Amino acid sequence: MISPPPRPVATKPLVSLRNVRVVLGGQPILRGVTADIARGQITALIGLNGSGKTTLLRTLVNEYPHTGTIEFHCGHDHSQPYPEAIGYVPQRLTLDARLPLTVRDFLALTLSRRPLFFGISRATAQKSQSILERVGAAECLDVPVEGLSGGQLQRVLLALALEPQPELLLLDEPAAGIDFKDQQRFYDLIATINRETGVTVLMVSHDLNMVRTYAHEVMCLRHGAIQCQGSPAEVLTPINLALVFGTQLPTFSSYNGS
Numbered sequence: 001m002i003s004p005p006p007r008p009v010a011t012k013p014l015v016s017l018r019n020v021r022v023v024l025g026g027q028p029i030l031r032g033v034t035a036d037i038a039r040g041q042i043t044a045l046i047g048l049n050g051s052g053k054t055t056l057l058r059t060l061v062n063e064y065p066h067t068g069t070i071e072f073h074c075g076h077d078h079s080q081p082y083p084e085a086i087g088y089v090p091q092r093l094t095l096d097a098r099l100p101l102t103v104r105d106f107l108a109l110t111l112s113r114r115p116l117f118f119g120i121s122r123a124t125a126q127k128s129q130s131i132l133e134r135v136g137a138a139e140c141l142d143v144p145v146e147g148l149s150g151g152q153l154q155r156v157l158l159a160l161a162l163e164p165q166p167e168l169l170l171l172d173e174p175a176a177g178i179d180f181k182d183q184q185r186f187y188d189l190i191a192t193i194n195r196e197t198g199v200t201v202l203m204v205s206h207d208l209n210m211v212r213t214y215a216h217e218v219m220c221l222r223h224g225a226i227q228c229q230g231s232p233a234e235v236l237t238p239i240n241l242a243l244v245f246g247t248q249l250p251t252f253s254s255y256n257g258s
């Protein structure tokens, strides 16, 4: 007897947020976020300074208590309640400049549980080398972390976020402060990793041109709530941008409906 073909698995979003609220220091920061993060896509999160973008990312990794629901639909059958790994590239890195850690030491400290005074194991050294090669930053291995350029630091942090292979990659302004050429290379790398691994990406960006070029979906946050969500063509219209940023952005008039 021929068995029927397997029923296709409905494509659920990787993450569904419903009425997510976060209070920090007695102030409501997220005021009822309801949104879906599309599986396997690059979603850009945009909004004014202080609108709650970083808070939303940190809430997704359980750094802040919340009310409302955050549901993950992970694993090959989408039934796992939490991803095995979430990669996170923070908005800024606060390291003590008096501690002259090289990238080699920094990676070893993060990748292995072995104290540095026992030395770096051969396996960790090889892993550090290979994760840096993957993001085109192999030349950074012996550079002090404090001496990295903005673009190099972002690549090193991305290398760590990709180990182990995450199901969700959270990038908080990953290309802020780096020059246009490096920015483009960085976003190209994210696009390649997304295509090759199918990782779901949620990235905060203030660069609407990059969002337009690289994101499949855009979510706009305003005063701790989602103002609009959709494809870049749907969302990056002068009317929406005026609502989200509270001002006219004349340079984006050419994006209307294009």
Ligand SMILES: Nc1ncnc2c1ncn2[C@@H]1O[C@H](COP(=O)(O)OP(=O)(O)OP(=O)(O)O)[C@@H](O)[C@H]1O
Binding pocket: 024, 025, 027, 029, 047, 048, 049, 050, 051, 052, 053, 054, 055, 056, 091
């Ligand atoms: N731990 C905290 N305690 C109290 N208030 C906080 C805390 N963290 C963030 N906030 C406040 O929450 C608001 C949102 O901050 P958040 O960092 O999420 O904004 P953002 O959208 O990422 O801004 P930016 O674009 O500047 O990075 C801000 O008013 C901030 O001062």
Ligand SMILES: [Mg+2]
Binding pocket: 053, 054, 055, 091, 172
């Ligand atoms: Mg932020």
